Every structure is written in C-alpha cells, then in structure tokens.
Amino acid sequence: MSRASDRAYEMIRDMILSGDLPSGAKIGEEALAEHCGVSRTPIREALSRLEAEFLIRRSDTQRSFVADWSLEDVEETFELRGLLESRAARRAAKRISWSQLARIKTHHAAIGEAIDAEMPDTQQFVEHNDLFHGVILEASASAQLTTMLARIIERPIVHRTARNYSFDDLKRSHRQHGELIAAFEQHDPAWAEAVMISHIRRAFHAYANAHIDQRIPDVSQAAE
Amino acid sequence: MSRASDRAYEMIRDMILSGDLPSGAKIGEEALAEHCGVSRTPIREALSRLEAEFLIRRSDTQRSFVADWSLEDVEETFELRGLLESRAARRAAKRISWSQLARIKTHHAAIGEAIDAEMPDTQQFVEHNDLFHGVILEASASAQLTTMLARIIERPIVHRTARNYSFDDLKRSHRQHGELIAAFEQHDPAWAEAVMISHIRRAFHAYANAHIDQRIPDVSQAAE
DNA sequence: TGACAGCCTAATGTATACAATGCCGATCGG
C-alpha cells in the first residue's frame, strides 16, 4: 500500500468513516488532492474504488458526494452480505482443508480470549473476526465471491457493527462461530449456510436496535 | 460519462469478446491507447472497469492480461448471477406494481413473437429479454443488487448467448418467463425465486453442454 | 419583480511529460 492512490483511498475512506466528510457532502477532486498531498490522478483512481464500494455516489454529471445511507440501504447491505457470505460458507463447507480449519480455530480462540477478558478487547475481536471470515472466503475458493464481498465489507455500516455489539452480542457471535466450525468439520454445506445467514441477520438487528430511532449515519454533529 | 473513456472501454471489451485479444494476452496501456486513438488516461479508466467486471486480470505488479475463464470460473459466474437474480426476483414479487407487471407482459409477448416466427428473431429476443430482466431488477428496488448484477452481466455476453440457444431452449426460456409472471401476479416470493434459480441454472447447463468437450475459447461464448 | 439568457467560474475529462519500478537479457564468475 505504498502507492499514492492507495494512500489517498485510505485517507478519503477514513475521512468518510470518521465523519469528517459528512453524508451528502460534495467532494472536489482538487480539494482532496491538496488535502492528501498528491495530484488529482491518484485521487480519481481512489474515487473510482470508493464509488464501487458505494461509499461515494456520483451525480449525473460526475460530481462526487459522500453517500447517505437510509435504513433501507443498510438493510439491503446486510441482505446482500448475508446472501454472499452464506453462499461462501456453503462452498467452504465442501472444500475447507485441515489447515484452514486449524487456522480458523486459532482465530476463534483469539476471539474467545478477547471477550473473556474483564474489559472486552474490541480491537482484537475485530481483527480476528475479520481473519475468521477471511479464511471462510479463502476456503470458498471463489475469486468472484471474494471480490464482491470485499467491496461490501468496506462499507461504514459493516465497519461500525462491532462497536454496537453488547457484551451478550459478542458472546453470541462467538458461539455462532463455534457452530460454523462444527458445520465445517462435518463438511455440511446446508448447516454452514444456515448458521451464516443467522449470523449476519443477528448483526443487522444489533445495528438496527442501536439506531432504532436515529437518522443513520450522523456521526458528524460538528460540520465544519 | 466521459466520452473517450467510454469509447475505449467498449472498444477493448469488444476486442476481448470477439477474440481479437485472446485469453491470457498481455495488455499494454500504450498499445491500446494508440489503437483506440486516445491517451493512456482514459485507457487506464477503462481497464479499471474491465477489471471490476472480471474481463481483465492484473498481475501482482499491475500488468494487465485478458482473463482466461476456466469452466469453474464460468460456473461460478452463473452461481453468483443465479444467487443475485433470484433474490431480485424474490424482492420483486413482493413489490412489483401493476404498471411494471404490464410492461413485463409486453416484453414477454414480444419475446413470444420473436420465437414464433419461422426464423427466430434473435435480435428482438435478446432486446426484450434484457428489458424483461431489467423490469425485475427495477421492481426489486435494490440499487445495490442492480449495480452488482450489472457488473456480472455483460450485455454482449447475453447477446452471444441466443445463438447458442436451440429452438427448444428459446421456448423453454419463454415458458419460464411465463411462470415468473404468474409468480409475480400472485406476489409469491418463494415461487419467483425458485423459478429464477431454475432459469439461470438451465442456462448454465445449456452453456456447459454446448462446450462439453472444448477448451473454453473465451467469455463471449457464455450463455444466459 | 420574476424569469430567461449569456457569460464566467469552477470542476471534471484528457493529453503529455516525467518518475519509479518491474522485467529481461547480457555478462561475468564459479
């Protein structure tokens, strides 16, 4: 990630995720270029990627804006993610290797440690949660599924989900991971798929409950 | 969108689909720029889009090659498409309006005419087949599903498809469309979803049978 | 006073020059 366009991509993405760039804000290439300390060329490349990931949207005349997410959009995202990730789990159950299973158990254990502590270690939870799901994607052996999911997971909602988890949510998530492992050990596609659907569904409701009567992405009360 | 990069995109895509650029061929930006009569800037943009649509693959050092599609890759594509399009059908069944239903019936009738003729009118078949599926996507009311599917389905691929369809294939496709309409009229999500899965699945096997003991020549042979 | 038109500004699209980086071959040493 040493290329300028990659750095620009991460900077802009972080600005959106952190709320520095509020929903609906207009994005000028020139301004971003100056802010990121690069020229417009890598900025344009970064914007393309962000558009593909639905973090920004473009007007009919190619002006860029930070995407604003309605609750319906959020539910759509979770629906799509559940669809793709459950299919990945199904494929993974058929193909997962012994070493992949071993790795997934390692991450499972790490997550267990993270939430067994007095104060749950969210950092460690998120990190190994990503790795856990990453192994499933790898085992699914579908480059296309992997690519499509990668574009969804970068989304703000997915990113913020873990923060909204209660302690019970974290434990339930961990238990579902355990059940996924059992399904993988049995090489049972239907089981793995069902658990994954449930897993993602739960994540959605955790999110929805946390934002029950709020307008969704207004993290940024302080507009510049 | 911009004119030069769009033209470049279409030109390169057509070269790939027509086989002028064979699978695995190396793609140089400079060479393409000269061939398309534009500079490298729009070429790079076109290559990004083509990569997102899996028509181009990039090496670890960003060299571009025409993607080579194994039979497994093709099946993956059909699997993904079936997954997304059946979900679109399910959503559409719940939401489709009377006027959308009317439009879909119009296209259904047009397809019927196209294949009832002495010589099937593939042009008309493909056109209204696109519109038929387009209405379903519209009725699904999911921008994200729509966008993702747009990246999977390349129109020229669909167009090429009709040529590989036997007369019976065309008639079966038409009958399945009729069943989809029935499911929509009943607003029966499960029914619509099931028919769509079957619809896409059958298309895959039509493809597989047509290429049963051939090395996959290129993407343009993919069937719907 | 309101609406339309034309210019002006600002933003995006494209071209080109330059920088950095990977690839390949040639040459030298074992």
Add this chain to the structure above:
DNA sequence: CCGATCGGCATTGTATACATTAGGCTGTCA
C-alpha cells in the same frame, strides 16, 4: 555450462497543463 547479478529497457504510476462542460451569477427584458 549454469547461475547470479547488474544494467538497460519497457511499462506502469504520478504530476501538471490544457480542453471541455456544467452550474451559478448577474443583468436585462417583459
């Protein structure tokens, strides 16, 4: 003769200047 390393060459990454186009502002006319 084989392998490794170094250097030139080809290709991609970035910057910048220029072209084009959208959108706003203002002035004028009804």
